[in-house]
Amino acid sequence: MRRLLFGFIAGFFATLIFHQAAVYGLGQLHIAPFGAFNVHPTRPFGIPAVLSLAFWGGIWGILYILIHKSFPSGSGYWLAAFLFGAIAPSLVALMVVMPMKGLPMGGGWHPPLLLTAFLVNGAWGIGTGFFLRLLGSR
Secondary structure (H helix, E strand, O other): OHHHHHHHHHHHHHHHHHHHHHHHHHHHOOOOOOOOOOOOEOOOOOOEHHHHHHHHHHHHHHHHHHHHHHOOOOHHHHHHHHHHHHHHHHHHHHHHHHHHOOOOHHHHHOHHHHHHHHHHHHHHHHHHHHHHHHOOOO
16 A cells, blocks of 8 residues: 555656646747646636646556556666656547547647657656655665
């Protein structure tokens, strides 16, 4: 149970720091089609969007901690962390979450949106690995 909690914490804070920093950076480069630290309330509970996103980052962190020991060691770990984040959460967001919210699948396949999803979620993966290392969970 402690291990799962560490995964949640790592994913939660990786969202607030690494993911949102990547969104901010891509926004400054005029690539990201949305801004960082969105505080608009979400439905149905009125929670700020960034905290809702961090919660789901924590849920993904639980999955991450269950599989990250199979990642290679050394620099390969960080590549696997990036790829896990870039691919798994991005595919779910694009193929499942967006249609559930009434948006087109894949967000209409707009390259800036796809690049943003890949890079910010990849940054989340690296951040989750970083926080797990801080928590001593490798």
